Amino acid sequence: MKPTAFEYHAPTTVNEALALLAEHAPNDGRILAGGQSLVPTMAFRLARPTHLIDINQIVELEKLSVEDGALCIGATVRHAKFHTPACEGVLGDLLTEVVNNVAHYPIRQRGTFCGSLAHSDPASEWCMVAATLDATMIVQSASGERAIPADEFFDTVMTTTLNDDELLREVRIPLLSNDSVYGFQEFSRRAGDFAISMTLVTYRLEAGKIVDPHLGVGGAEDRPRRIAEAEAALAGQIPSDNVFRAAANAAAAAIDPMEDHATNAQYRRELTATLVRRALENTVS
Amino acid sequence: MATATNRMLGHLGDSVERLEDPPLVTGKGRFVGDINFPDQLHMRIVRSAHAHGTIKSIDTSAAEAFPGVIAVWTNADIDDVPPIDFREGSDPTLALFRQYPLARELVRYVGDPVAAVFAEDPYTAEDAAELVILNIDPLPILINADETPQDFMGKATTEAAVVEQGYGDIETTFANAHKIVEIDVKVSRHTGVPMECRGAIGRYDEARDVLEMYGAAKVPHRNRDTLCRMLNRPASGMHLFEGHTGGGFGIRGELYPEDVLVCVAAIRLGRPVKWIEDRQEHLMAANHSRQQRHIIRAAVAEDGEIVGLDDELYLDQGGYIRTHGTRVANMTTGTLPGPYRFPVYRSVCHFRLTNKTPAATYRSPGRCESTFVRERLMDAVAVAMDMDPIAVRRRNLISLEEMPYGRALDVLGDSVEHDPGDYAGLLDQGLAQIGWEDLQKQLEERRANGEMVGSGISMFFEKSGLGPSDGAKIFIDNTGCIEVVTGGASIGQGFETAMAQIAAEDLGTDYRRIRVVHGQTNRIDYGVGAHASRATVLTGTAVSLTAQAVRAKALDMAAELMQTTAESLTITDGAVHSKNNPTGPSLTLGEIAEALLPTSKIRGDREPYLKGEEWFHIDHQTYPYGHHIAVVKVDPDTGGVEIEKYFIAYDIGRSINPMMIEGQLVGGLAQGVGGALFEEFTYTEAGDPQAVTFADYLMPTLQETPEPEILLTEDFPSIRTPLGIKGAGEAGITGAAGAIASAIDNAIGIPGAVTETPVSPQRLKKILREHGK
Amino acid sequence: MSKKKDITLNINGRDHNLSVDPRWTLADTIRDHCGQTGTHLGCEHGVCGACTVLVDDSPVRSCLMFGIQADGKKIRTVEGLANGSEYHPLQKAFMENHALQCGYCTPGFLMLATGVLEAQPDISDDELNDVLSSNLCRCTGYANIIKAVRAAREEMRKTS
Numbered sequence A: 001m002k003p004t005a006f007e008y009h010a011p012t013t014v015n016e017a018l019a020l021l022a023e024h025a026p027n028d029g030r031i032l033a034g035g036q037s038l039v040p041t042m043a044f045r046l047a048r049p050t051h052l053i054d055i056n057q058i059v060e061l062e063k064l065s066v067e068d069g070a071l072c073i074g075a076t077v078r079h080a081k082f083h084t085p086a087c088e089g090v091l092g093d094l095l096t097e098v099v100n101n102v103a104h105y106p107i108r109q110r111g112t113f114c115g116s117l118a119h120s121d122p123a124s125e126w127c128m129v130a131a132t133l134d135a136t137m138i139v140q141s142a143s144g145e146r147a148i149p150a151d152e153f154f155d156t157v158m159t160t161t162l163n164d165d166e167l168l169r170e171v172r173i174p175l176l177s178n179d180s181v182y183g184f185q186e187f188s189r190r191a192g193d194f195a196i197s198m199t200l201v202t203y204r205l206e207a208g209k210i211v212d213p214h215l216g217v218g219g220a221e222d223r224p225r226r227i228a229e230a231e232a233a234l235a236g237q238i239p240s241d242n243v244f245r246a247a248a249n250a251a252a253a254a255i256d257p258m259e260d261h262a263t264n265a266q267y268r269r270e271l272t273a274t275l276v277r278r279a280l281e282n283t284v285s
Numbered sequence B: 001m002a003t004a005t006n007r008m009l010g011h012l013g014d015s016v017e018r019l020e021d022p023p024l025v026t027g028k029g030r031f032v033g034d035i036n037f038p039d040q041l042h043m044r045i046v047r048s049a050h051a052h053g054t055i056k057s058i059d060t061s062a063a064e065a066f067p068g069v070i071a072v073w074t075n076a077d078i079d080d081v082p083p084i085d086f087r088e089g090s091d092p093t094l095a096l097f098r099q100y101p102l103a104r105e106l107v108r109y110v111g112d113p114v115a116a117v118f119a120e121d122p123y124t125a126e127d128a129a130e131l132v133i134l135n136i137d138p139l140p141i142l143i144n145a146d147e148t149p150q151d152f153m154g155k156a157t158t159e160a161a162v163v164e165q166g167y168g169d170i171e172t173t174f175a176n177a178h179k180i181v182e183i184d185v186k187v188s189r190h191t192g193v194p195m196e197c198r199g200a201i202g203r204y205d206e207a208r209d210v211l212e213m214y215g216a217a218k219v220p221h222r223n224r225d226t227l228c229r230m231l232n233r234p235a236s237g238m239h240l241f242e243g244h245t246g247g248g249f250g251i252r253g254e255l256y257p258e259d260v261l262v263c264v265a266a267i268r269l270g271r272p273v274k275w276i277e278d279r280q281e282h283l284m285a286a287n288h289s290r291q292q293r294h295i296i297r298a299a300v301a302e303d304g305e306i307v308g309l310d311d312e313l314y315l316d317q318g319g320y321i322r323t324h325g326t327r328v329a330n331m332t333t334g335t336l337p338g339p340y341r342f343p344v345y346r347s348v349c350h351f352r353l354t355n356k357t358p359a360a361t362y363r364s365p366g367r368c369e370s371t372f373v374r375e376r377l378m379d380a381v382a383v384a385m386d387m388d389p390i391a392v393r394r395r396n397l398i399s400l401e402e403m404p405y406g407r408a409l410d411v412l413g414d415s416v417e418h419d420p421g422d423y424a425g426l427l428d429q430g431l432a433q434i435g436w437e438d439l440q441k442q443l444e445e446r447r448a449n450g451e452m453v454g455s456g457i458s459m460f461f462e463k464s465g466l467g468p469s470d471g472a473k474i475f476i477d478n479t480g481c482i483e484v485v486t487g488g489a490s491i492g493q494g495f496e497t498a499m500a501q502i503a504a505e506d507l508g509t510d511y512r513r514i515r516v517v518h519g520q521t522n523r524i525d526y527g528v529g530a531h532a533s534r535a536t537v538l539t540g541t542a543v544s545l546t547a548q549a550v551r552a553k554a555l556d557m558a559a560e561l562m563q564t565t566a567e568s569l570t571i572t573d574g575a576v577h578s579k580n581n582p583t584g585p586s587l588t589l590g591e592i593a594e595a596l597l598p599t600s601k602i603r604g605d606r607e608p609y610l611k612g613e614e615w616f617h618i619d620h621q622t623y624p625y626g627h628h629i630a631v632v633k634v635d636p637d638t639g640g641v642e643i644e645k646y647f648i649a650y651d652i653g654r655s656i657n658p659m660m661i662e663g664q665l666v667g668g669l670a671q672g673v674g675g676a677l678f679e680e681f682t683y684t685e686a687g688d689p690q691a692v693t694f695a696d697y698l699m700p701t702l703q704e705t706p707e708p709e710i711l712l713t714e715d716f717p718s719i720r721t722p723l724g725i726k727g728a729g730e731a732g733i734t735g736a737a738g739a740i741a742s743a744i745d746n747a748i749g750i751p752g753a754v755t756e757t758p759v760s761p762q763r764l765k766k767i768l769r770e771h772g773k
Numbered sequence C: 001m002s003k004k005k006d007i008t009l010n011i012n013g014r015d016h017n018l019s020v021d022p023r024w025t026l027a028d029t030i031r032d033h034c035g036q037t038g039t040h041l042g043c044e045h046g047v048c049g050a051c052t053v054l055v056d057d058s059p060v061r062s063c064l065m066f067g068i069q070a071d072g073k074k075i076r077t078v079e080g081l082a083n084g085s086e087y088h089p090l091q092k093a094f095m096e097n098h099a100l101q102c103g104y105c106t107p108g109f110l111m112l113a114t115g116v117l118e119a120q121p122d123i124s125d126d127e128l129n130d131v132l133s134s135n136l137c138r139c140t141g142y143a144n145i146i147k148a149v150r151a152a153r154e155e156m157r158k159t160s
Ligand SMILES: Cc1cc2nc3c(=O)[nH]c(=O)nc-3n(C[C@H](O)[C@H](O)[C@H](O)COP(=O)(O)OP(=O)(O)OC[C@H]3O[C@@H](n4cnc5c(N)ncnc54)[C@H](O)[C@@H]3O)c2cc1C
Pocket: A030, A031, A032, A033, A034, A035, A036, A037, A038, A039, A040, A075, A101, A102, A103, A104, A107, A110, A111, A112, A113, A114, A115, A116, A118, A119, A121, A123, A124, A125, A126, A162, A166, A167, A168, A169, A192, A193, A194, A195, C045, C046, C047
């Protein structure tokens, strides 16, 4: 389980990194961020990059700040940064709750938020957060910059619409208003494992009724996404057990669950219904 | 026996700190990966990616040409090396099914070694190994041992053996039974998975014609003997060395293909050869274990007495038969009756090869499987007879009055004879300690409130101290340093500490002053190693007998020097003095050793040196016993199981170091929980293993592992050993799956629901769904 | 093989000047090229935690970093834990509480616990369980590891 040989580059500026990426991406040159997904994949020799462009020394990528109503998370911001709220308000609290489910403490010391999104494991909590909260990905290559909305970013299992020569420079998550509530649930076989299914829900109440519901599911399908059917079941309703169950059932019915050697579709679907219901219950408890 | 006045630290029964720990907490351990020799080569094994096929060709040319590669071998390069033999000697009926160090005509599982690459460093070796091209003609793949056996090389079928044990007239008993209760249950494929992967270093000293292997474990002496047979070497020219060992659990230390390869390569390539297994290899190459399906029925009398037990089982042996032969089949069929009487009994084991990783023993082999099966059956009988599960068990337990209780069953060549124990008495103590009656009320109340909670019990007996013999040597030099040399092995169980405590008892010294040698075949001729909970029982008794002999010799010499009688003397803190006058004149053990040097004038006609060597012989194994109780809570929505409470009762006979015994029980339980709820090697129809990473082979973390409450009794010291010791290595795991399964049934209110381990959330959800819950 | 690069690894205060292949993991670099074999490998894919070391005082998996990435960083391994002949409180607590059997996982647990107790001396029992659940032990069943780390937490609070 030793990685194949590669050339190592450690640029100190984004431009330098982009130039290296432009040069080496055609030969499977890749970004090395926290390495917490890439290095295991290399150990199994499933990934065999010929060049690694280590971005850990690029100071400008450490950015973690609120700009224009969004939390901006630079490419080298580690999971551990969210152990305490990264911003004031509901979003900061939400991320602090979620981060405890991302892998384990030592892995969170190195793994990055943006790396999770670029890697795009269907069961990544951050990917689900980004999808649910309509994050925007700011991606950059030597030839320019573009912004990709979350619903166009995640493609399928470990595949995004990021081009090989593009760096995911930062992710912007819109802040949540102070009257937003949220609920998060996931289920995995053991502590710290990738979840079999997970869900995140946020909404606000206006005159006692649910408005602006965002309900995302991760881990169950090949990519995380908002589930419109479940959101429709919530919008305009007064929170109640029945409403929550209806939304949970709508989510379960709407998804197309993955199957693998350990988990079949039926189990994932039932589990998703349970998790959605519980996440919704969390919003009122 | 130690008296209150001469009690130094570390006598029998003291929970002292371990001698093993200081190097291990400071990073000074010497595990096989930590050992390096100048000029060493690194070996990488090329493994079959096909589950079954005929080898058409293996192209090694690209690998051989790779810079840094010294040699690439296939079976053709070592066709004089025979297949790996059985530990207990050759067995013509099974010989056909043995594994060659490198596959010869066939590959029989994914992971089967087909070539070996020798290179300057491990990275290069792995690069080159990828270049070896294996050309296979596929053969039909057999995944399930309960399907029709297939042809094996035109010479046999994959049903390699049928192992049958029993006594009494099954047909009549079942024909006349009041009721017959039958179940069909499965134990999944899982195994020990120590945290350190395997490793071996071969080194040949041409000047002395000595072949050395580092990284030995468990049974270094037995493996030396097998290697000598296979490589045609004398024992004096073949040494195995055990270093620190990162867990054994039965699977590490068997003689594997890679061990043979590093030895052969060291001679033929003329350089030391190091092999360190990686985790992916480990999960497909090191022994698997446990996989069995039992169809078992009980003939029950009106009062709940089980008058007959009839079992048919399919044991999934995997691709080849390794060093154990049919041991697991023997132990399963020999121990299935457990602590119960069962006057008539038969168990027929279909010992079958499949196209999966070869299987062998894992901690509590045979007992873990059979205990799960038997205790599932006891629960089923309780339901069928409308009896309380505890009552059914009580009705059938062997009573103290019947002990020693022999039966016409064989366990590893030893006829089963239960040594005295009060199975029902320990059950009473256990139920009282856990407050069984109250517990049942609480659980009932909670169930009435909609919670899925329940309790379950599993009773078992263990076997330990497999004979026939073991010896030990003790040497005290003229500085007073005490060395105990054993043929035991240390796989993390605290062997050194236990042996030091035993020796300290008679040598009247602090256990910390004793050095214990184990696992070095050049230091002692014979050794049983560490398996079948043998070390403490057999080796410990040999050490005790040797320490007594050395003590007698020391006192005898001292008596002459002090002009008194040996009977009036004793040893405290390494010095001999008068029993009546502890502060009076004394002689240190070093001074006595000085007087016993070959050149000493005062030695008289005593044998030189303060040393001794004694042997211990045992006719029957000892059978410690106990039970497990689990309380679980099931989440009906996710199918998740939480173990709320766990209890283990165990009669150890006599404990050397209770802290270490409890450590064995708690650690064993963690593995038991793994087998019951998490761990499983699954395969696709094409024979591809699906659990070859730690993300797929799920071992419990501390969040999933309950801390058990333990009742450790010393009510019945073994009558087979002078110290009364019984083994403790396996009791934490044996009852776990049975107790947890029983508790899950109880929690979900579906008797007999659990028929298969591990009880994954998905499996449990399916059960609940099928029962409309 | 790719081009080697010169780096300096500072392990337990001592500089090791090396020429490394970029693909050598930090674990292999420490073990095979700096002679510090106290750091163990149990999986090489990030799950078991046996390889945990402190890099600039954070506990990380040394199998998931390349040696070259640690150039100029401060690395602490189990070999540096004791102060001369004086055991670190965690080492002492592990021995007193029988928190190891084979000892293979021990260096990883010790470094993980050191990192987290230094950063959060007042960490709660629950949080501690969560942190410690990142590492696997196959021998002890964890109960004594929990006891040992809690005992060391009290001890370290007293002395700090
Ligand atoms: C034992 C274990 C358990 C884990 N459990 C979880 C879990 O429960 N939930 C979870 O979400 N994750 C889990 N992870 C993964 C972990 O969170 C990773 O940190 C994360 O997936 C990837 O981030 P990274 O910074 O380490 O990326 P890397 O491993 O460095 O890179 C991953 C991939 O993304 C690319 N990449 C990285 N950053 C960028 C960028 N800025 N722009 C373009 N491409 C980029 C790389 O080229 C590579 O292909 C686990 C990991 C381990 C080892």
